[in-house]
Amino acid sequence: MAYRKTPAEIRRLEAAREHLVVCATEVVADVGWAQASVTAVADAAGIAAGSVYQHFSSKSALAVEVFRRAAQREVDVLGEVLEGDGDPADRLRRGVEVFARRALENHGLAYALLAAPAEPAVGAERLAFRRRYRALFASVIEEGVAGDQLPLQEPEITAAALTGAIGEVLVHPLSTSAAEDADLLVSGLTSVALRCAGAAP
Template identity: 45%
Template sequence: MAYRPTERTEARRTQTRERIVRAALALVAQGGYREAQVAAVAARAGVATGTVYRHFPSKADLLTEVFRVASSHEVEAVEQAARFGSAASQHEVDAVAQAGGDFARERIAAAVETFARRALQGRRLAWALLAEPVDPAVEAERLQFRRAYADVFARTIADGIASGELPEQDPAFTATALVGAIGEALVGPLSPTHAGTDVDALVRNLIIFSLRSTTDQELSPHVHRRAA
């Protein structure tokens, strides 16, 4: 009879794979992609170097998975923040909305703040996710990562438009631009060469920028002409 892995061996295999991913993630979070050398990853995961290649066809594939895991974790946190803002529940959101409250803006601010504070707390990992030069294969994931963020903001903006709180606009456009803005604004402070960021001031600037850019205002005739 041919060899067939039992559930038990399958489970072990999966566990090993996860240990490898976690080890690589920890190393990236500690010192960026540079420290995620295959030998170092294997050592930290308690496996032989060759074992890594029994689970991933190449180092780039491993790093791609690490990127995916880390980034989806970040996106989820921001999504959670965007869901309710500082409200405790959907119920409270609805209540405030009914009262004509500005909950979409509150939710945007909460999402931005979560994005930024998490990044500045885990600076090295955030740098790896947002800006660190890396193998093109991993780089491609970055484009997805940004899109995922943008989707979160787009939903919130669309809600705000539907409730009349935000002016008519293309939610996907504004959300994409916003994610680009936040990401780029964080790149400098996150850079390993940068030191001494005033986190609160940065968060404040980011929130102000984000709310400005989603909300209408009078444009001078001069400007209107150009934008028309």
């Protein structure tokens, strides 16, 4: 019994793992999944390629962790607004606005989360998170329909449409160039989203 991890050592390891995830996220936001090789990520974190495998069993596992962390933050923020107080239509408007602003503020990451080509494991995760966005939208819409603030509709379909619409509107400016005018884009997007759900203007 000549060696045992001391609490400080455990913390140091956790911090190293954390640092790796943060750096990997930056790399992915900067250059996309395809260019984020193990070597590139390790370099960014200031460690050797082999050391990545101290923290993750494979590159995929790291990529999935990066995706989950970032995507979860967005789900949390969106959920906060959509499940908050107020008229369903107004919550929807604010949700879309918040989502869009955050995406525009962080092009690279938003593109990586929403659309950038990625390995299968990340693709699967993306699908899962899209379902979660959809579920959030669906319940606001359902509520609005139940309370007669929104017209009769299939909430699941509208929710899917919203998810796709928001993604597309944001991703195209994101992938090509910065939006010419973010405010215009956001107000245009919220308008479409509200119409999509049948909310009166």
